[in-house]
Amino acid sequence: MSSEGSELGKAMLEFHEAMDRHRRFVRETSRCRTCAYFVAKVAQRGSSMEEPEPDPVQGILGRCLRRAPQEFGHPITYETAWCGEYERGEALP
Ligand code: SF4
Numbered sequence: 518m519s520s521e522g523s524e525l526g527k528a529m530l531e532f533h534e535a536m537d538r539h540r541r542f543v544r545e546t547s548r549c550r551t552c553a554y555f556v557a558k559v560a561q562r563g564s565s566m567e568e569p570e571p572d573p574v575q576g577i578l579g580r581c582l583r584r585a586p587q588e589f590g591h592p593i594t595y596e597t598a599w600c601g602e603y604e605r606g607e608a609l610p
Contacts, residue, residue: 543603550576550596553606554583557596571596 549555557579558569571577575595582591583602 544599547603547605548597548599549579549581549594549603551605551607552581552599553604554581554602555579555594555596555606556582556591558593 557577569578572595575597577596579594579596580591581594581600584591
């Protein structure tokens with residue numbers, strides 16, 4: 518392989534490694550917890566329902582308001598979940 522070809526190969530490898538690091542960073546930081554569409558489930562005022570306890574692994578339970586509600590309302594999700602439609606919003610207190 519010519520030195521030009523090996524330089525290109527090295528540049529491509531560095532590019533792919535940088536993309537992998539970026540994808541890992543996005544996956545680790547772009548969670549429902551900080552997504553603009555996440556609403557934590559809280560007990561309704563006057564309701565006898567108690568506030569749900571956070572799951573020890575998945576955290577706070579909530580709903581994703583990214584799209585219109587379906588038959589059973591908005592999809593249920595945990596603060597630690599994520600999807601490709603993440604949009605940065607306010608972190609939960
Ligand atoms: S499922 Fe996706 S769009 Fe919905 S709150 Fe989580 S990251 Fe945001």
